[in-house]
Amino acid sequence: MRIISNQNVSDSLINGLFPVIKPNVATNIEKKQQSENENGLKSIHPVITNETMAMTMDAYRIHVATYNATIQEQNKQIEKHNSEVLENRKNLTPVQKEFSRLFISKHFKISDEIQYNQLATEFNNEYGNIVELRKIQTVKYATELFFMQMLHAYQMQLSKRASIHSKFNIAFESPIPSVEINSHEIASFERNGVKSIDATKRTIRNHRNRLQQAGVLQEYEFQGHKKGVKMQINESILHVFDLKTQKIVCIENQSLNPQKGKKFPDNNEDTRTIKDKNKIKENVENNSLGLGTPSAGLSIVFYKNTRSKVKDLTKGGRAENVKVSEKEKTLSDKLTDLIQHPQELAENLALGLYNDFTPIDIRVLVKEAYHGTMTKDDFKEMVIQDFIKSSAKIWRGKNVYTGVWKKTINTMMLDWFKALGTTTFNKHIVVEMLQEYRWRINHARKWFVSHDFKPLFPADYFDLTRTERKEVGFAYTKKAWSKHLKYQQNREVEKRKLEKRVATRKATINSSKEVENKVTQFLKGRMDIETLYNFVAKNHPSHLEKLSEITFKIQSKLHAKLN
Structure with a gap:
């Protein structure tokens, strides 16, 4: 045993003495090249039957028994080695104790006993037998149950593959595919409503690692965290039945020179019936909209096509008789200034001054309703006058006298926009009702024009009691509005x-x-x-x-x- 005399060892030197050996993982391309070069089991339509399942399990037990016997012999040698290490550790120098402690602390997380023993052997060859080796575990009987569950999953995978190949008439000899081992799927297998094995996914992975260590499973291929891993079952263990050749495929009877190539059906052979396609011709008739269902946005188009005699209310401005230093009026003040005396309004209506009137932008009224300072009554009067002005075009060219217009204004001020006939609605409700009234009056105007029908005088037309069709009043347009909403x-x-x-x-x-x-x-x-x-x-x-x-x-x- 070589003795180390140096007392001080730097951490960098210690890290250099114990490199971590990383597993040599081949890339997918390398694995494909290896699988192509190796002569593994090949079959056309491999499946696992009850007979081949039993043969595979028999071969598994023989393989495991041989492996366990070998491991037991190795464990005897490990016990002998560890006994020698215990004797050597009685006379270790402080440096050797520190080296062995650092080695163990650096590699104690390695779960693979064989990999750990390889590192420990390299260390002992360099610094003497001062680190114990780990005993290698044998394959226990419980692992056989987990291997049977993996075979069951493999059986379903091969059956699905054979079904697909048969459906596409693919019949060429190829290497038997790997088994996909999904620990979650295996843990969820049930038989008669009861789980086949009551184990966690971690336990299943541990048994899979033990099978890989024993050589039962080979060629580990990681497919991502959401998929199972792919592995090859040792060809000396696996037995499958070929549905195409009706023969059992195993290592003893495997052909050395398999034929390769895909067989596709003859292109000149008809594989399906070709039916004549009938051309379908669809006649589309353009039906005009019926009464009460005009297209959306009519009121907007109508308002844009009329000239405005009202100044832009959203822009600031000063009255002609106000000094420049006077504070500008608010929106509420401007809207209040639009309110006219009923007599003056009636006279202007009789003169036809509002036949091309453009109503106030609804956005301005909404702003006033939620943020303005006008009272409910003033706001109601301003809205009614604006509505009467916009409806005046219905009586264009008709002799409607001032008294009739005055009666109309008074009636609407008494009956419109009131809750229970007494209290004026809140301003935002008045705005919502005004939008409906604007659509209805625009619809009525177009109806009068299209039917060449002479409307009643305004006082009679806006009488809210005229709800029947023959009465031809504004109240009846409520049905057209309902149809419009349904249409929308x-x-x-x-x-x-x-x-x-x-x-x-x-x-x-x-x-x-x-x-x-x-x-x-x-x-x-x-x-x-x-x-x-x-x-x-x-x-x-x-x-x-x-x-x-x-x-x-x-x-x-x-x-x-x-x-």
């Missing part, structure tokens, strides 16, 4: 339905393109059939039934280009 609601529903149909159509087109691209990649050898099938089943299940037809169609196009 149906229009929104139809709009959403149209958007949904458009989205569905575009999604179908994009889905078809994506499936065709994946099929082309498969035909060019860039992916296997299982990956294609799983992709379509997960992302585009509606194309799954026609996947075979799509494959043959694209294959024909590719052959046509080559020829």
